Amino acid sequence: RAKEQGQAWHMVFDTTMYDRAVALLQLETDLRWAIERRELRVLYQPIVSVATGRITGFEALVRWQHPERGLIPPAEFIPVAEETGLIVPIDQWVLRESCQQLRQWQLQFPDIKPLSISVNLSGKHFSQPCLVEQIDQILQQTNLAPSSLKLEITESVIIASPEKAASVLQQLKALGIQLCIDDFGTGYSSLAYLHHFPIDVLKIDRSFVTRLDKNGEQLAIIRAIITLAGNLGMSVVAEGVETTDQLVQLRLLQCDQAQGYLFSQPLNSDKTSILLAARPQF
Numbered sequence: 001r002a003k004e005q006g007q008a009w010h011m012v013f014d015t016t017m018y019d020r021a022v023a024l025l026q027l028e029t030d031l032r033w034a035i036e037r038r039e040l041r042v043l044y045q046p047i048v049s050v051a052t053g054r055i056t057g058f059e060a061l062v063r064w065q066h067p068e069r070g071l072i073p074p075a076e077f078i079p080v081a082e083e084t085g086l087i088v089p090i091d092q093w094v095l096r097e098s099c100q101q102l103r104q105w106q107l108q109f110p111d112i113k114p115l116s117i118s119v120n121l122s123g124k125h126f127s128q129p130c131l132v133e134q135i136d137q138i139l140q141q142t143n144l145a146p147s148s149l150k151l152e153i154t155e156s157v158i159i160a161s162p163e164k165a166a167s168v169l170q171q172l173k174a175l176g177i178q179l180c181i182d183d184f185g186t187g188y189s190s191l192a193y194l195h196h197f198p199i200d201v202l203k204i205d206r207s208f209v210t211r212l213d214k215n216g217e218q219l220a221i222i223r224a225i226i227t228l229a230g231n232l233g234m235s236v237v238a239e240g241v242e243t244t245d246q247l248v249q250l251r252l253l254q255c256d257q258a259q260g261y262l263f264s265q266p267l268n269s270d271k272t273s274i275l276l277a278a279r280p281q282f
């Protein structure tokens with residue numbers, strides 16, 4: 001009897017595994033077509049100056065508008081895209097699309113103070129041999145000044161292959177592009193280590209910012225990060241700012257910039273245009 005139950009359990013378990021494998025395979029198949037079928041979207045989340053509240057730029061965040069499954073967030077398809085290598089064309093598409101969009105906004109709103117676009121680069125994409133040429137080409141084709149582009153990589157990308165990373169980062173820097181460390185604090189590197197690389201911006205991970213309200217220890221950690229980053233000539237962006245309390249703290253700590261739901265969710269390009277048109281820039 002126990003054995004029968006065991007078998008029944010096994011069957012349920014196997015079916016679930018099977019269903020999951022089929023679903024994953026379907027997702028992968030669909031993802032192969034997503035670019036051609038124009039199902040990818042870029043959302044833009046404002047990044048603001050902590051001191052003035054002015055919008056200094058946007059982070060480009062990809063979404064997949066799936067015909068049956070609706071809007072799929074990156075957490076649900078980036079891992080599959082990474083495994084299959086599909087992340088490379090996806091990242092390139094996002095890069096081209098968002099450079100083109102920022103250029104259009106610059107032309108549409110000529111009085112606006114300089115705006116930058118931050119684009120996430122996956123580790124796979126970062127290690128492509130012709131990455132630098134491709135990015136250079138996209139900048140030329142979209143007519144965007146390299147200084148308007150910020151590329152976001154995580155600490156893990158550098159740690160995976162520090163010498164190669166240093167060389168690629170130097171080349172990107174030589175083009176005039178700005179470089180950011182995304183989700184800082186979640187990896188295993190230190191600021192002293194990152195100082196060996198030409199990094200312009202440190203983005204403090206949301207997990208630190210979230211805990212800002214709750215305890216004083218976090219305050220000390222973030223203060224240390226901001227002070228040290230400043231001394232090393234990097235500017236700091238706080239990610240995932242959701243409350244005015246957090247903003248007040250960040251202002252006291254003289255954090256440079258912030259990004260989060262307190263200011264705005266990621267917006268589609270139409271809504272971003274409306275925001276830019278409505279917001280007096282000073």
Ligand code: C2E
Pocket residue numbers: 045060061062073074075078087090091094120121122152182183206239240241242259260261262266
């Ligand atoms: P990320 O680069 O750290 O992006 C910030 C994430 O935090 C975004 O999630 C954003 O919507 C979310 N966020 C912003 N403010 C808040 C807040 O106040 N509270 C909370 N709870 N969340 C906030 P999203 O758009 O789901 O993207 C998740 C991750 O997917 C990104 O994290 C990035 O690692 C990756 N990703 C997104 N777009 C791309 C892309 O085009 N290429 C690659 N390679 N990765 C991407």
Ligand code: MG
Pocket residue numbers: 059120152182
């Ligand atoms: Mg990012």
Ligand code: MG
Pocket residue numbers: 182183203239
């Ligand atoms: Mg981040």
Ligand code: MG
Pocket residue numbers: 183205206239
């Ligand atoms: Mg993050």
